[in-house]
Amino acid sequence: MKRLQLQRWSSTVLSPRARTSNKLHQHLYSASLRHQSTVAPLQTESPTQNVIEDASLDLEDPELKLRLDSVHKRKSQLKYPSPPVNAAAESAKLAALHARLYLPSRLPLETLARTLVDVSADPNADFNNESLATLGHDLLTYYTSEHLLATYPRLPLTVIFAAMYAYVGPKTLAAMSKEWGVDVASLPGGEVDPGFLQFKRVEPGTDLSKATKGKGPRPYAEAKNWRKTVTSKIFYDDEFGDPIKGSNEAGAGVPDELARATAVRALMGAIYLHSGRPAAKLFFQQHVLSRSLNISQLFNFSQPARDLTRLCARENFEKPVAKIISETGRLSRHPVFVVGIFSGQDKLGEGAGASLLEARERAALAALKGWYLYSPLNVRVPSSMEEEGAAPWKPAYVDLGEVIS
């Protein structure tokens, strides 16, 4: 209302010099319109900017001046696809996030703000979190894999892939960022509070499987029917055993889960860069390793009895023999058999089931899990040698490998 009145007033009374402010008001009006519309903000031309500065200097009305300042600020914010660097110091959300995660004071708020800008929101590599995320991803996967390999030296590779996915996979990292209270901005932009995670969403109806361009390092990746060995996954695939995809097209959207995971990785990278290795490792231990995972539930055996026979043959144990330990109600509707698998005098495993076959399978499963989940006492990971005053390194236990690969 005020704006309209001023316009009417200016057209009749004001001098032509003050009419610049009228023009300015029109500009303000159009700028705010653009801000609300979904069209990307245009780069403002320099002449109009000069007009603004002149006018703000000339005008003496403090209210108008204040408004002009805010317009000026908003215009400068609209110039960029992500919040300007100086906005980070003013964001309450960002400061609260910094304190909530007990981040080291050496990690500035500006970097924290940068970790929340996805590459889909701001393609400029100096202002998005892509580089930090690359570093953070490497650190996270390195620390997780050394923990898994040192703690469970006999895990099969497929289970290691699954455990890696459970600890630092995109789903877990996205859940972590939710538990940290990171909120998502509905649309990225320069005027958004830097405490929000900013990324461009995937357009509805986009085929996610075809969204990438380029190809991974695996040769003959197009041949769908070719067998992919587990060992080849170490060389050609990523840390979770998934084929490496090419980078996204520029300007394409990103799923919510991926954007959140990237932000968490970028934060890990930022902590490493600003506060060093011990800080990054502690952050990893406190946020990733402290989560609960039951590794024995990650196994999916198809033929446990066969695997167990092969294992005993390889380790020069006596042939495994299944024996009934106890049973009840064999002729009833609900019998229970307890079967143990023995290798000579030693019982390898035991299982109970409603039929003899089921009980035997369960017993073989228990025996195999017992073998695979061997864990040495007083586990030390290689990266513990980076600490000052670390005890001399004793070689970790290395297993032969999987029974059947």
Add this chain to the structure above:
Amino acid sequence: MFSRSVLRSLTSDLRLSAPTSVSSVNAISQRACLHQTAWLRTTQQQSEPQSSSPIPEAPLSATSQTPLQNTISQSRNAIPLEKQPVAPTFTSPIEVSKSLMEQLPHLVGQTPHYVVAELHARPYLLTEGDHIRLPFLMPKVKTGDILRFNRASALGSRDFTLKGAPHIDERLFECRVRVIGVESEPLRIKEKTKRRQRHVKQAKSKHRYTIMRVMDVRVKSPEELLEEGAVVVEDAEDSPQIEARS
């Protein structure tokens, strides 16, 4: 060749569930002494070898160290001097019987562990990562504080149990919990009536409870005990024993 030890590791590993991070223990124990309430005491500062060894410098402030210390200093000021936590006084080093020293590695080697911690004479069976809702509101604690439970009546793994008579010496184990908040129950309304009176009194209650999370349950190994100055003595009638499962 299946030796007995391999077999034991096999059977014990069958049950391995949550991965226990050995390396994280150090980080936790650094922050252990940060909070002591009057009735939960920390042994760390007291035992002589511990106090002489310098506490390793915190690698960073990413731990909750700095904010925690702040809250403590604030909460301490409010508590009158005579009510402030008392450091535990041990006049003599811990005495461990020979048989316990022999059996302890079996208990230490088998993970995970449980502890039956007692708090106001009520037992709580705890493992690592458990969520406790105390049946009362614990005074003088703030969210984020770390407490150490020092009174336990039993401590064990799958096959071995160390029973206290009635309590286990607090220098044999570590059990830390973190206060993570205060919850309240939904409002309860009890209708109170008296005979020959139409008036119905409504008694309302809405209690508040302290919520905690068990950070770690750890049994100290014989080497650690000896480092801390434990004295090995001959077996006596009432010396604690580790019971194996039949």
Add this chain to the structure above:
Amino acid sequence: MPVQGLRTVTSARNGVGAFILQCKRLDFHYCNHGGSSRGMLAFLTQTLPEFARENPQIEVRVAPRHGKHPVIKGQYINGREKAICVRNMEPGEILKKAMILKDASGEKLKRTKKPVTSLNESVRGIWSPYHGDLRGV
């Protein structure tokens, strides 16, 4: 394929490693004219700066709500919201209410009987009738 890995997600145990305060944001609403907001206004000027300084992990918002009773609203990490009306209260009482919102987990209030809830399996295993010494009848 001999053995396959099943993909899952680790579950959070807040407080085991890092501890994250569940209260994310506190909104303080007041009215400039209403008499019930008198204590709130005093609280906002006297106590709130210190409260905010002591709890940097909480985002504090102050917003006027014309012609309504003063309210404190807490936003939690699980997405829920808790509101407490603080009409006619003294600044000290309002601080207590703010502390209640700060310490709360954001969960719906529930009545529980068991003090300990655990994600872990039973350490000593489940009792089985087919094991151990069988006693003759």
